Amino acid sequence: MGADAGRAPGGPRRVGVMGGTFDPIHHGHLVAASEVAHLFHLDEVLFVPAGRPYQKDLAKVAPAEDRYLMTVIATAENPQFKVSRIEVDREGPTYTIDTLRQLRSTYGPDVKLFFITGADALGAILSWQNVDELFELAHFVGCNRPGHRLTDTGLPDGKVSLVEIPALAISSTECRERVSKGEPIWYLVPDGIVRYINKTGLYLDEPSAGRTPGEAAASS
Ligand SMILES: Nc1ncnc2c1ncn2[C@@H]1O[C@H](COP(=O)(O)OP(=O)(O)OP(=O)(O)O)[C@@H](O)[C@H]1O
Numbered sequence: 001m002g003a004d005a006g007r008a009p010g011g012p013r014r015v016g017v018m019g020g021t022f023d024p025i026h027h028g029h030l031v032a033a034s035e036v037a038h039l040f041h042l043d044e045v046l047f048v049p050a051g052r053p054y055q056k057d058l059a060k061v062a063p064a065e066d067r068y069l070m071t072v073i074a075t076a077e078n079p080q081f082k083v084s085r086i087e088v089d090r091e092g093p094t095y096t097i098d099t100l101r102q103l104r105s106t107y108g109p110d111v112k113l114f115f116i117t118g119a120d121a122l123g124a125i126l127s128w129q130n131v132d133e134l135f136e137l138a139h140f141v142g143c144n145r146p147g148h149r150l151t152d153t154g155l156p157d158g159k160v161s162l163v164e165i166p167a168l169a170i171s172s173t174e175c176r177e178r179v180s181k182g183e184p185i186w187y188l189v190p191d192g193i194v195r196y197i198n199k200t201g202l203y204l205d206e207p208s209a210g211r212t213p214g215e216a217a218a219s220s
Pocket residue numbers: 019020021022023027028029032116117118119120121122143144145146168169170171172173174
């Protein structure tokens with residue numbers, strides 16, 4: 001798993017960073033965060049919804065405010081889980097390097113940061129902005145995900161851990177498609193997320209692109 005898994009008594013604070021588009025957040029995200037928190041003895045996990053996930057088709061991504069609110073709802077019951085607005089409030093394309101620099105400056109040099117990813121995101125990491133500096137700012141933890149090969153090939157030694165978590169074949173894409181077809185998403189996402197989506201009309205056939213961020217939440 002890697003030397004970073006252990007925790008020295010009275011040692012530095014250990015913070016997980018779970019980045020994602022969360023469109024919508026589902027149990028695959030929550031299980032990954034919970035498992036990594038357990039395996040790496042994390043003090044907390046900060047969920048960071050991406051403001052403008054520039055590698056996705058932004059015209060099809062739900063407003064950041066809705067994704068942020070769903071993340072708050074989904075994590076509310078777990079005292080170890082927190083949600084950050086850092087990327088929602090930042091202008092321009094969302095780069096993890098900016099987030100880690102900002103978190104590093106907020107938390108100070110002593111806190112250990114663990115950036116949590118699924119196998120697919122880890123496999124694409126070499127395409128991320130300032131990839132070399134990323135590994136200086138956080139330790140990366142890659143989790144298995146059905147349909148994706150978990151590998152650290154090409155990534156720097158000692159900077160990445162690969163872990164096995166209970167595999168959940170759930171994706172946000174499938175949740176969105178199910179909602180648009182009128183199929184249930186109960187038990188794929190937390191109950192509060194089903195209710196939020198029903199209440200706001202997110203992912204129904206009309207594209208979300210024309211809506212102002214937070215419009216659904218404000219008008220419901
Ligand atoms: N079922 C899952 N198991 C493990 N990791 C996951 C799972 N779903 C998502 N992740 C990881 O969570 C992070 C955020 O993922 P994201 O919000 O893009 O969800 P997604 O389900 O991949 O969305 P989409 O289907 O829209 O691409 C990524 O690192 C991704 O690899």
